[in-house]
Each structure stands twice: as C-alpha cells, then as structure tokens.
Amino acid sequence: MSKITNVAGNASGSEGVKEDMLLVHYNYKTNVMLITGTFLDEISHDIPHQNWSEKEWEQDFRHMQAMGIDTVILIRSGYRRFITYPSAYLLQQGCYQPPVDLVELFLTLAGKYGMRFYFGLYDSGRYWDTGNMQHEIDHNRYVIDEVWQRYGHHSSFGGWYLSMEISRKTRGAIEAFRTLGMQCKQVSNGLPTFISPWIDGKKAVMAASGQLSKADTVSIQEHEREWNEIFDGVQGAVDAVAFQDGHIDFHELDAFFRVNKQMADRYGMQCWTNAESFDRDMPIKFLPIKWEKLRLKLEAARRAGYDKAITFEFSHFMSPQSMYPSAAHLYNRYMDYKASL
Template identity: 25%
Template sequence: MNKFLIIFVICIVNLITMLKKIFRRKVKDEIKVTIGARHNNKPLFKSSFIQKWYAKDFSLERWIEELRMLQNVGIEEIILQSIVDTKNKEAVYNTMLEGFVSSENDMIKSALDAAEYIGIKVRVGLGESEDWWEKGWYDFKWLSEEADINKKIVNEIFEKYGDHKAFGGWYIPYEFSEFFITTKSQQMNLNLFYKSITEEIKSKSKNFSIMIAPFFSSNRFKIGSVGLWKKIIQNVLVDTSIDIVSLQDSIGVGYNTFENVSALFYYTKQATDALGITLYADIETFDSTEKGNIPVDLKKILKQMSEVYCYVDGFVAFSINHFQNKNEENQIGNYNNYLEYYNKIKIEELFEKITQNI
C-alpha cells in the first residue's frame, strides 16, 4: 500500500511540474506578441520612493542635494511614501488636524521647493498605519475611519500645496496583496475604501494622477492563483479612478522569483488594461537578509527589469534613495554603477537618433 501511495504522490508532483512548465511556456509565447509594442521602453528608472523616517529632517539644501543626485540618473519624480502616521497621529508637515502632532521641519514644503529648484516632480503619499496589516483585510469599520482621516489629509495637502509647481500627483500607501482579498466581500470593502479616498482627490483636481503599489507573494502560490490575481485586481480597482498601479516585483524581499515574476506581470497587465490603468514595475533594489535589507548589484537590478519590461510603461525604484544613494558613503559604488549604465543608455539613444536622421 505504501508503495502505491508513493507512486501516486510522485505522479501528482510530476503533473504539477508539467502544468507549471506549460503555463510558463504559454506566457513566454505571448511575450513575443507584446514585446514589439514595448520596444521604446528602455529599462531605466523614472521615479524613486523615499520614506519619511529618512528624510523628515532634511533641510532645503539637503533636499536639493538628494534630488540633484536623482536627476543625474534620469529620475523625474520623487515619491514621498507617506506623510502621516495615522495611528500615532504624527505628521511630517504643519498640520491642523485635531489631535495630530506636527514635525518641526515641514518635509513636504522642503521637498517641493527643492524639486521646483531642480526641475523634477514630487508625488505626495498620504497617511498610513501599522494597523493596516492587522485590520485592513477584515475590519470595514476601521477601513472607513482610516479613509475619513485620509480625506482630511487630502484636503489639507491640496489647500497647502496643490498649487505648487512641483506638485506632481498622489500616492496611496495602503498596499494590498492576495492575502487581503481572498473573498469577494474583502474585495468589495477594499474597493469602497479606495473609492472614498480617490473621489475626494479627484473632487479637488483631476489633473493629478493617483498611484498605488500592491504586491503578490508566490510563497502562497497555487496552480491558477496568479490568474485569479487578475480578477482580484479588477474587482478591487474597478471605478476607483486610480491611474497607476506600480506593482512591486517583491524579488528583493523574497516573495517572488525570476521564474514566476513574468507571469505575475502578464496577468496584472491584462487586468490594468481592462480597467484603463497604467502599469509600472516597482523594482526592489535590495535583498532581505538576517541583518536587514542590503543593496543588490546592478546586474541583478537589470535582470529584474528585463523580466517585466515588456509589460510596463515605466519603472519605479525602491529605492535609489535608500540603497543606491550617492550621499551615503557605503552606497556610492552602487550609485556610480547605475550612473554609468544610465549614461550608456543615453549615449545609445543619441546614436540611434543621429543615425535615423542621416
């Protein structure tokens, strides 16, 4: 009996392996159809995230230094990941929200003023709470209250900075994954949560795009689950007025691998295309280790970008500011490697332009 059981298990494992190979082959075949349409999408970063713990005390001069560093490698937009800790009621700007504490330095104003001086844009993130990871997937009352707080933040930010020349758009920091939304009820609750915030944003101005950055973990991968992710994306984001999905590749943190990340972006693109949403790749420029997150070398970053570039309209780094930063002594080499690569691409583009005009 044990012998037959072992044979049965082996057959099941072989079947699953075969199905995965067929699935990957199907995706790779369809890549050939889309790759031509993405010919002009060079694997270069256009945006980079920065977190408030790192930048909240930057002076104007320090912001100028930081943003000039980004501009020198083609970064056109800095994303302030979040500006308010809604749980601890702490803001990194001069807030008038009842019960909230302001930081001594107005991080938003400093970033905007520096960006205007340099000539790049700032995408402003909203509030976030560590309770999101505990309550965001089941507690609709908490979601409603959190949406209300963020609508107040939207109004305050728009009133203070909405006319600033460097103000470039909005970022909603509440990141969802497949774990959050396994049921239709969860998907509907999250849809209403995002709608509540985005309707407030668009009521102020339709000129600024809204970005979110969900993620998917293949550690919970099941046959067909990536295909189900396509339906989840559509159910959660339908009619939300979200303009950009910057999907985390999650390779640095170890949730995905080079073997499955292409399929993830393949199905996500099907969903975003159906919704009329632009798809970006949020590339993790670090590796998670027992000692914390550490920078990865350029070769790995470029491989991450090459796996998904045929599906996306842009690349966002997480993060040049935190892992390839010229202003941090132990990261100068990482920055210089990317700078050399960026300059090489720009020279190639210039050469192509010249030869086309001959």
C-alpha cells in the first residue's frame, strides 16, 4: 500500500492553493492539540448505558492512560432520581439507592492511574423543565458539603465541575455559577472549578428531536456580547470554561474560538475545548465522530491558543471496549496521529 500517499506530508504537490489555507491544513505537527481529559457520563441524559462492572471501568482507565488522559470529570453526580453515590441528602429527597458507589470507584481509579478527578454537581432536572436554577442551588448547597466530607480525603479529588449546561439565553445562570462555584472553592481549600456551556449554533437542537440543525442561530457578535456579560458575572467563581465544540459548523470554529479565548483572557479564566467525539451530523444520535472532523476541531482549538482539550466522552466514543465498534477505530486513528507527531 506504499503508493497511497498520506496527504499531510505532501504539501509541495498542490500549486495554486492559497497559502494560508495550506498552512492551516498541512503543518499539523506544529498545530496539534491533544486530548488530556474526558467526561465520565454515568447518569446520562441521552447516551445509552453500557452496563459495565468495576472490571470494565478499570480497563477503561487503562485505555485512557495509554491515550494520555490526565483528567476525568464526572459529568453529574445525579440526574433527577438517579444518583452516582449513596447521598444521604439525595436519598431523603426521593432519589433511588444506586447499586454501586461510582464516586468512590472513579476517585480510586483516578488515584491509581495518576489522574485528577473533577466532581460534577447534581442536576435535579428542574432547570431543564422550568429554566429556573434555584433548585440546583438549593440541592447542591447540601451535596457539595456532603461530598467533600465523604470523599475530600482522596488525593485524586482535584476540582469541581459546575454541571449546569447553559447557553446565551440562560443569563440567570450567573447567580447559580457564582454561588456554587464559590462554595466549592471554599469547602475544598480553593480547588478549581469549570463550566462547559454550548454555543447556540446551527446544530443546537434537542437530542431526541427529528432535526439535525436549525435556522435561528447566534451571530459571533451576539455570542461575544452575551458571553462577555456571563464571564464578567462569574469571574472568580469559575476557573476555566470549556465550550462544547459541536454546535457550530467546522468553518465557523476559528471565529468563535478566537472570541472565546479573548474573553477567557479578559476575565482571567483558562480556555479549554470540550471536543465532542460523537457526530452531530448523522440521523443516529449519537455514534462516534469521523476522525477527520475531530482533528479539524482540535486543530482549530490549537490555532486559537486554547489551554487544554477534554472530550465528551471517551468511554462511549473513543474507547477500544465501547459498545460502538467504530469507537475503537477512532481510538486507533487518534493513536496513529499521536505516534506520527
């Protein structure tokens, strides 16, 4: 198969192509953004469960480590009545007793494999139903204290994820992020916090809907104006922002990423990318993304000077043992790419 040229090493053969475009696409060895973090999507909104035991989870942490992951983030500690650890507080609220203590499991594995664990706050579901964040504040006041008391001794407990997913139209979220972010930092001697909002782009549609895109999307100017206000409001309570990268078109990445980085710099936050490893363009919602698309998104984050790349998420969409066999191939393509650097 030696006749098959990997195009990336073949820039000289493309006379007539605009130079700036070439730079973007060909010199990827100086344009690399590696994935060093992943969400752990136990208690899912919309991703079917794999029914793994502790054995499969440990194997997955080994795969993550081999790929270079040093950060794992529990996407939420509970959603409505399903919870990840036996919270005395949440059980009193009517949540179901979980069969396994996943927080203990993930903290233990993170410690064993040298990773930093971020705890994702509880999501009551009320915010999704009503747009009102007060329930999230009320519940998480208790959850934060309980969790730190119960698990704060783990050296792998490395930070907090404020799990409320918002976009521009949720500016009431400022108060929630400020209140909860400050509480997280206070109980834990200043451990870092981060958020992962979405950009209100053309692919910002409901997972269960029959649509893939919508017409009413945000402009880059509106995005900047509205997020500037949000960043200003949460400054000091949020240490990093990791915008989800899948709701805009690929050719829009550079413009939005540049603005995001400028805003993060302005307010003293780190700018991460949440590189979605599932494909938003397909009727099956969702299966692993085409490697070419993931690479485009990662390289755009590098061009914008982002600080770190995390992914949603490894275990379904990039793991060699995922229930979706194309995830194993995505893992192999990513590892080939890393090895070629």
